[in-house]
Amino acid sequence: MRTRLAVLLACVLSLTAASAPAEATRPAVALGSVVPAPVEVRPHGSAFQLTERTVIAAPRSARAVAERLAEALRPATGYRLPVVDRARGGTPVISLASGREEARLGAEGYRLRVRRSEVTLRANSNAGLFAGVQTLLQLLPPAIDAATPQRNRWTVPGGEIVDYPRFAYRGAMLDLARHFHTPAEIKRYIDEISRFKVNHLHLHLSDDQGWRIQIDSWPRLTTVGGAPGTGVDGAGGGYLTKADYRELVRYAAGRYVTIVPEIDMPGHVNAAQVAYPELTCDGVAPPPRTDTAVGYSSLCIGKEVTYRFVEDVIRELAAMTPGPYLHIGGDEAHATTDDEYLTFQERVLPLVARYGKIAYGWNEIAQAPAARRAVAQYWGLTTENATLAAAVAGGTKVIMSPANRAYLDMKYDPATPLGLNWAGYIEVRTAYDWDPGTYLTGVPESAVLGVEAPLWSETLRDLDDIEFMAFPRLAAIAELGWSPARDWASFRTRLGAYGPRWEQRGVGFYRSPQIDWAG
Numbered sequence: 001m002r003t004r005l006a007v008l009l010a011c012v013l014s015l016t017a018a019s020a021p022a023e024a025t026r027p028a029v030a031l032g033s034v035v036p037a038p039v040e041v042r043p044h045g046s047a048f049q050l051t052e053r054t055v056i057a058a059p060r061s062a063r064a065v066a067e068r069l070a071e072a073l074r075p076a077t078g079y080r081l082p083v084v085d086r087a088r089g090g091t092p093v094i095s096l097a098s099g100r101e102e103a104r105l106g107a108e109g110y111r112l113r114v115r116r117s118e119v120t121l122r123a124n125s126n127a128g129l130f131a132g133v134q135t136l137l138q139l140l141p142p143a144i145d146a147a148t149p150q151r152n153r154w155t156v157p158g159g160e161i162v163d164y165p166r167f168a169y170r171g172a173m174l175d176l177a178r179h180f181h182t183p184a185e186i187k188r189y190i191d192e193i194s195r196f197k198v199n200h201l202h203l204h205l206s207d208d209q210g211w212r213i214q215i216d217s218w219p220r221l222t223t224v225g226g227a228p229g230t231g232v233d234g235a236g237g238g239y240l241t242k243a244d245y246r247e248l249v250r251y252a253a254g255r256y257v258t259i260v261p262e263i264d265m266p267g268h269v270n271a272a273q274v275a276y277p278e279l280t281c282d283g284v285a286p287p288p289r290t291d292t293a294v295g296y297s298s299l300c301i302g303k304e305v306t307y308r309f310v311e312d313v314i315r316e317l318a319a320m321t322p323g324p325y326l327h328i329g330g331d332e333a334h335a336t337t338d339d340e341y342l343t344f345q346e347r348v349l350p351l352v353a354r355y356g357k358i359a360y361g362w363n364e365i366a367q368a369p370a371a372r373r374a375v376a377q378y379w380g381l382t383t384e385n386a387t388l389a390a391a392v393a394g395g396t397k398v399i400m401s402p403a404n405r406a407y408l409d410m411k412y413d414p415a416t417p418l419g420l421n422w423a424g425y426i427e428v429r430t431a432y433d434w435d436p437g438t439y440l441t442g443v444p445e446s447a448v449l450g451v452e453a454p455l456w457s458e459t460l461r462d463l464d465d466i467e468f469m470a471f472p473r474l475a476a477i478a479e480l481g482w483s484p485a486r487d488w489a490s491f492r493t494r495l496g497a498y499g500p501r502w503e504q505r506g507v508g509f510y511r512s513p514q515i516d517w518a519g
């Protein structure tokens, strides 16, 4: 009864708001209440009203971004806003322009100007326009993310935002090996991460339990390694065909997200060895494993077939990956001696370059001299790593994913029903309060390409599980990657105001008690 009354009251109130002219220009959102926080925010002047008369103007080169904006605005407003080359004088317009704008905007920045009569978004590239569109969407009331038409005033606060990223690489990682996640789930994740200007999605495609990407020259990798029952505890199974993978690459590119594929080696290869026993030293197939132990499997470092296998996989993976990075794992190779590990990496790291890609691996690769031209992903728990610092002095670049800060599979607190806790508990503030540019001794900001938030899926079976662990922490890591300054009080407020947007989209986020959630 009480809820019905509340709904009725809310309806009356919103109807009153909709018909009261005095309310017409009062925006629901403050300019700058955006995650990640923009570089410069200057509120001024009067707000813009989005109505069914609004048009979106964009040059042909930016048409795809304009169409995506029109699409994003359609469900909640019910408006079919036309995308045109040029708006006629007097028409309320959202105009997109890309060309040679200010140098400081770089490849992904934008300038957003909101006045009574028009919204203008300018950037050097479509990636910048897309980033600006994400900001614009957050400046509209949260109801803009509803799936069905809402009665609302679609007001955008007046003023100007100038914005560009601190780091070029802002990533998320999804583990498809422990539990397979379908292309539809991966697309949904891409939709969500790209709203926070995350521009890379790293897919962990192989591990002891399963192999999740089709490789034509070694077909049993997927027919055996991706068979039903290859998920943790015998759950699920499955794999991406090459067609699935290419479609994901295309879908991600439309959201300015680059796919980064990972094949983990020389450890984490039990599934490959079940499919191809010649990849073990004694030639005997190991039993399939669906438990969550790590560090027990290794490719046979001294056998030539190992390098034929690795080269075939790298060649096929590179051929279907337009992005610059190819991740070769390299973590937890506890069944491999240090000498063997070096032998392996000295052969394999250069192979990645031979197929036109930048080698990317977990920070253990920094032991190998060949890692100088590679990118190392730091996943340690401390703020010192002498091996990595020495590699950095020689040229290695770093992506920061400290496990006790950036791992989205760690529990929030002891009561979290999903996730692991080997790296500790990670509440939102812990995920937010560190600086990727100064975190590691001997790794200066100039060597840091950016940040990545890995989501390992030992305990995560479906999209609900993924969303609960990723959100809101992914937003914290995204802000560290994009925004110039860190401000917990401000982040906490903006994140609390963001909650209703996840609700509108049906994203089951964790309602951290550290945040005052709106709505």
Ligand code: TNX
Pocket: 294, 331, 332, 362, 379, 407, 409, 420, 456, 457, 458
């Ligand atoms: C460590 S982090 C691993 C993964 C596990 C993860 C679980 C890293 C490079 N290796 O094999 O899935 O912990 O949190």
